[in-house]
Amino acid sequence: MVRKESKHSILILGASGFLGGAIYKELCSYFRTFGTYNTSNKSFEKNSHFFQYNMEEDDIYEILDIVKPTIIISALRGDFSKQILLHQHLAEYVFTNKIRLIFLSSANVFDAYVKYPSYEQDKTYSNSIYGHFKIKIENMLLRLPKKQIAILRLPMVFGSQSPRVQEIVQLVKAKEPIEIFPNLIMNVNTYSKITQQIHYIINRNKSGIFHLGSHDLVHHDDFIKEIVESFQLEETAIYKRVYTTNNDRYLAVLPKLNKLPKHLQLVSQDILSELKI
Numbered sequence: 001m002v003r004k005e006s007k008h009s010i011l012i013l014g015a016s017g018f019l020g021g022a023i024y025k026e027l028c029s030y031f032r033t034f035g036t037y038n039t040s041n042k043s044f045e046k047n048s049h050f051f052q053y054n055m056e057e058d059d060i061y062e063i064l065d066i067v068k069p070t071i072i073i074s075a076l077r078g079d080f081s082k083q084i085l086l087h088q089h090l091a092e093y094v095f096t097n098k099i100r101l102i103f104l105s106s107a108n109v110f111d112a113y114v115k116y117p118s119y120e121q122d123k124t125y126s127n128s129i130y131g132h133f134k135i136k137i138e139n140m141l142l143r144l145p146k147k148q149i150a151i152l153r154l155p156m157v158f159g160s161q162s163p164r165v166q167e168i169v170q171l172v173k174a175k176e177p178i179e180i181f182p183n184l185i186m187n188v189n190t191y192s193k194i195t196q197q198i199h200y201i202i203n204r205n206k207s208g209i210f211h212l213g214s215h216d217l218v219h220h221d222d223f224i225k226e227i228v229e230s231f232q233l234e235e236t237a238i239y240k241r242v243y244t245t246n247n248d249r250y251l252a253v254l255p256k257l258n259k260l261p262k263h264l265q266l267v268s269q270d271i272l273s274e275l276k277i
C-alpha cells in the first residue's frame with residue numbers, strides 16, 4: 001500500500017515535459033504533488049493537480065498561493081529571459097517562505113572546459129547561450145541559504161521513453177542519418193534513475209550542488225551505436241559524423257563531494273541494459 005506523506009506539498013514547473021512528467025509520476029503517490037503544463041491538453045485540464053501556466057503571460061504567484069508548496073521543482077524549457085525573470089520571483093518566494101527549490105541545470109554550465117570532466121566545486125564556465133543562461137539562474141540561487149536549494153547538473157538524459165532514444169529509433173526507421181559526435185566524451189543518465197535520485201534528495205533533505213551523471217565516461221558515437229544495437233537496428237542505421245573540434249572535448253559532470261548512496265549511482269552500461277529489457 002502506498003502511504004502519502006503529508007510532510008511536503010510539491011510543485012513541479014514543467015510537469016507536462018519529459019523530466020517533469022517522470023518526476024511527477026515518481027512523487028505523486030508519496031507527496032501532495034502538483035504540476036504545471038503550458039500546451040493545452042484535455043487530460044491535464046481534467047486533473048485538479050495540474051495548472052496551466054505560460055511563463056510569457058501568467059503570474060506564478062497565483063499558483064504558488066493555491067498550492068503553497070514546501071518544495072518547488074523547476075523542470076522548464078522556454079524563452080531564456082522569461083525563465084530568468086521567473087526564477088528571480090521564485091528565489092524571492094523561496095527565501096521569504098523558507099521553502100526549498102530544486103533546479104534542473106545542465107552539464108553545459110561547463111561547456112567551455114573541454115579538457116577535463118567537471119566536479120561540483122569547479123567554477124562554471126560556458127561559451128554557449130544555453131550554458132550562460134543556466135549559470136545565470138544557478139548564481140541567483142546560490143545566493144540563497146544553501147539548505148534551501150538543490151542544483152542538479154544533468155548530462156544527456158536517456159531511457160526507453162526519452163525523446164533522445166525515441167528520435168534515434170525513428171531516424172533509423174525513416175532511413176535518415178543519426179548525428180554522432182566522435183570527439184565528444186560525456187557521461188549520461190536515465191530518467192528512471194534521476195527520479196529516484198530526486199526522491200532521495202527530498203526524503204533526506206539534501207541540498208547544494210549535485211552532479212547526477214554516470215560514474216564512467218563514454219564517447220558519444222560509441223554510446224549512440226550501442227543504443228542502436230540494443231534495439232537490434234544496427235543493420236539499417238546510417239550515421240552522420242559531426243566534428244565540432246579537432247580534439248576530444250569533455251562534457252561530463254562527475255560527483256566528488258555530494259555523492260549519493262551506491263544504489264542511486266549508475267554506470268552507462270545500466271542505461272543500455274535497461275533498454276534491452
Ligand SMILES: NC(=O)c1ccc[n+]([C@@H]2O[C@H](COP(=O)([O-])OP(=O)(O)OC[C@H]3O[C@@H](n4cnc5c(N)ncnc54)[C@H](OP(=O)(O)O)[C@@H]3O)[C@@H](O)[C@H]2O)c1
Pocket residue numbers: 013014015016017018019020036037038039040053054055056074075076077078079104105106107154155156157158
Ligand atoms: N532532457 C535532457 O537530456 C536534459 C539534460 C540536461 C538538463 N535538462 C534540463 O531539464 C529540464 C527539463 O527538460 P526536458 O527535457 O524535460 O524538457 P521538455 O520535455 O521540453 O519539457 C519542458 C517543459 O517546459 C514547459 N514549457 C515550455 N514553454 C513554456 C512556457 N512558455 N511557459 C511555461 N512552461 C513552458 C513545457 O510545457 P508544455 O510541454 O505543456 O508546452 C514542458 O512542461 C530543462 O530545464 C532542461 O534544461 C534536460
